[in-house]
Amino acid sequence: MNQDRDFSEFSYSSLTPEQRQAQLVDENVPVALKALLLFHEALHLANSGNYELAIALYNRSLEFIPDAFEVWYHKGVALSNLCRYQDAIAAYDKAIDWKPDYYEALTEKGYCLSILARHQEGLTCCDQAIKINPDYYKSWCDRAYILRQLNRRKQAFSSCDKALELNPDSHEAWNVRGLLSNRPQAGLACFEKALDIQPDYARSWYNRGLLLLRLGQKETALSCFEKALEIKPNSQEFWHPQAWYARGYMLVKFRRYEEAIACFEKALSLQPDYGTAAFYKLIILILSGKFFNHIAEPRKRRNLLQDFKTILYSIKYLLIGFLAIIIINTYAKGAGMMVLQETLSVVFSVGILCLFIWELWLNRNNLKFVWQIYKRGIITYIRAFTILIITLTTFVAVDSVVPPFMEWGWASAVFGNSGNLVFQPITTVQKIKPPQEVETPKTAPPLKTEKSTKVQPVKEATQNKKALEVNIDYSLIITGGIWIVLMLLVPFWANFEEKIFRQGANTWKQILIRSTQFGLVHILVGIPIFAGFVLILPGFLFACRYKYIHDKKFKETNDEKIAEEAGVEASTADHAIYNAILITFVVAAMVL
Numbered sequence: 001m002n003q004d005r006d007f008s009e010f011s012y013s014s015l016t017p018e019q020r021q022a023q024l025v026d027e028n029v030p031v032a033l034k035a036l037l038l039f040h041e042a043l044h045l046a047n048s049g050n051y052e053l054a055i056a057l058y059n060r061s062l063e064f065i066p067d068a069f070e071v072w073y074h075k076g077v078a079l080s081n082l083c084r085y086q087d088a089i090a091a092y093d094k095a096i097d098w099k100p101d102y103y104e105a106l107t108e109k110g111y112c113l114s115i116l117a118r119h120q121e122g123l124t125c126c127d128q129a130i131k132i133n134p135d136y137y138k139s140w141c142d143r144a145y146i147l148r149q150l151n152r153r154k155q156a157f158s159s160c161d162k163a164l165e166l167n168p169d170s171h172e173a174w175n176v177r178g179l180l181s182n183r184p185q186a187g188l189a190c191f192e193k194a195l196d197i198q199p200d201y202a203r204s205w206y207n208r209g210l211l212l213l214r215l216g217q218k219e220t221a222l223s224c225f226e227k228a229l230e231i232k233p234n235s236q237e238f239w240h241p242q243a244w245y246a247r248g249y250m251l252v253k254f255r256r257y258e259e260a261i262a263c264f265e266k267a268l269s270l271q272p273d274y275g276t277a278a279f280y281k282l283i284i285l286i287l288s289g290k291f292f293n294h295i296a297e298p299r300k301r302r303n304l305l306q307d308f309k310t311i312l313y314s315i316k317y318l319l320i321g322f323l324a325i326i327i328i329n330t331y332a333k334g335a336g337m338m339v340l341q342e343t344l345s346v347v348f349s350v351g352i353l354c355l356f357i358w359e360l361w362l363n364r365n366n367l368k369f370v371w372q373i374y375k376r377g378i379i380t381y382i383r384a385f386t387i388l389i390i391t392l393t394t395f396v397a398v399d400s401v402v403p404p405f406m407e408w409g410w411a412s413a414v415f416g417n418s419g420n421l422v423f424q425p426i427t428t429v430q431k432i433k434p435p436q437e438v439e440t441p442k443t444a445p446p447l448k449t450e451k452s453t454k455v456q457p458v459k460e461a462t463q464n465k466k467a468l469e470v471n472i473d474y475s476l477i478i479t480g481g482i483w484i485v486l487m488l489l490v491p492f493w494a495n496f497e498e499k500i501f502r503q504g505a506n507t508w509k510q511i512l513i514r515s516t517q518f519g520l521v522h523i524l525v526g527i528p529i530f531a532g533f534v535l536i537l538p539g540f541l542f543a544c545r546y547k548y549i550h551d552k553k554f555k556e557t558n559d560e561k562i563a564e565e566a567g568v569e570a571s572t573a574d575h576a577i578y579n580a581i582l583i584t585f586v587v588a589a590m591v592l
Contacts, residue, residue: 035061042074052082069096069098083236106139135166140162177190178211195208202235261281326410352421383574384578387578391537427590498546519539541574546571
């Protein structure tokens with residue numbers, strides 16, 4: 001409260017709840033003291049995370065003393081913790097109106113503006129706060145965070161260093177320092193320093209988990225997310241839905257689907273428009289076989305419909321773009337539209353190829369796994385080749401009898417040529433062919449003279465050089481590079497699919513369900529609808545391989561975990577080599 005209204009003998013903690021309530025209703029108690037009681041009660045509630053009730057008490061306090069700038073400031077802090085950033089900014093503005101040099105309020109206002117992507121305005125607020133009090137470390141710390149959002153890393157480092165110079169024990173500054181670091185180990189050291197200073201700083205636990213996830217330390221990353229949520233289970237800060245989503249994402253990798261679904265639902269309860277969480281929840285419900293159970297229950301069915309709306313809303317611009325491209329590819333006529341079609345195809349192909357290269361870069365430390373798959377014995381190759389022949393034969397047979405609508409695939413509608421996203425970059429590259437030389441008709445050689453004999457070698461050398469330049473097929477070189485990238489990625493893709501669709505499917509009923517899911521989910525990558533049904537067959541054969549090895553290993557070890565790992569390893573090998581042979585055949589066919 002304001003200094004002129006301070007009660008030097010007032011001690012909030014010395015009063016019992018009954019005494020505080022009695023003073024609030026006592027008409028003889030000064031208004032300022034009532035406001036002070038409410039303010040301290042609100043602070044106590046806010047410190048325990050009960051921000052809604054705290055805000056209600058701040059408002060009651062302000063009814064007694066409307067110009068209490070400290071109350072406006074702390075109300076802003078509580079609103080910020082509830083992610084009500086616009087309301088928080090309004091509260092900070094009120095505090096600044098009553099006290100223009102209130103640098104703490106200016107600092108917090110700047111942070112809220114940055115959260116709302118108004119980074120430049122937020123930076124201005126922090127600069128104003130620093131001008132008023134250059135020794136307030138929090139202003140430098142928040143300034144560093146905002147400069148990071150503006151990609152002004154050098155200045156951000158300088159501001160963060162200044163904050164640590166003013167307060168070496170600032171866990172917030174060490175947290176920001178970790179976010180700024182380009183080197184993972186240095187970033188981890190900063191987060192650990194922040195946690196040494198403040199062990200219950202949930203945000204650093206969350207950030208540390210994200211960094212460990214990037215480094216591939218999945219179990220440790222999961223424990224960090226769980227620690228952050230344990231510290232603040234009911235927080236409504238902006239990062240909290242992301243922490244629940246991150247925990248759910250990690251639980252999926254450990255096949256703890258029930259817990260993962262609960263995490264995605266928690267994230268959606270905190271942030272109803274969280275499209276990624278809704279999408280992952282839907283996918284896991286399908287993969288775990290619980291989708292139809294949710295449809296059967298009215299409450300869960302309503303939630304599913306809401307999830308569908310959330311997903312569609314989050315990708316509305318993408319859907320509009322795809323629809324526009326499909327219309328262009330289907331109905332557009334004329335040379336200009338053809339150029340547009342080709343341009344869109346090239347842009348998408350480059351984007352897909354960049355995603356492939358990025359995924360390969362993320363797996364760069366685990367390329368030994370690729371060699372372990374491809375060095376399998378000849379029996380594995382024969383088995384994979386046999387499955388491929390069976391699949392292709394079934395594909396041709398089914399293609400000849402299915403109705404036209406079953407041949408539709410969204411990738412063909414979008415790109416106008418390829419039926420699979422994986423092959424789209426190669427399809428596009430194959431359009432870039434070098435000009436073909438026109439063979440000159442053979443004629444009788446001219447009579448040689450002394451002059452022509454001297455000039456002929458020079459002409460022949462020039463022609464050979466031009467021919468050499470014309471005959472370089474850059475499309476073939478690029479195609480070869482893409483093929484290598486795909487060959488390196490195939491084992492990782494196969495292993496991912498096997499862990500989802502095969503691992504844990506130990507009964508024939510589970511195998512049939514998972515095999516059907518395996519085939520139909522491929523429709524998402526753009527293949528024709530009927531092809532998704534055809535892929536149920538290889539999915540079933542991979543599952544048979546998994547079950548055979550799983551059961552055999554379980555009899556030997558009586559350890560379910562070891563048996564599942566052995567089964568996944570065996571089915572991954574068949575699946576990866578199957579895909580490698582298929583991709584090689586398709587690429588060869590495109591080139592030839």
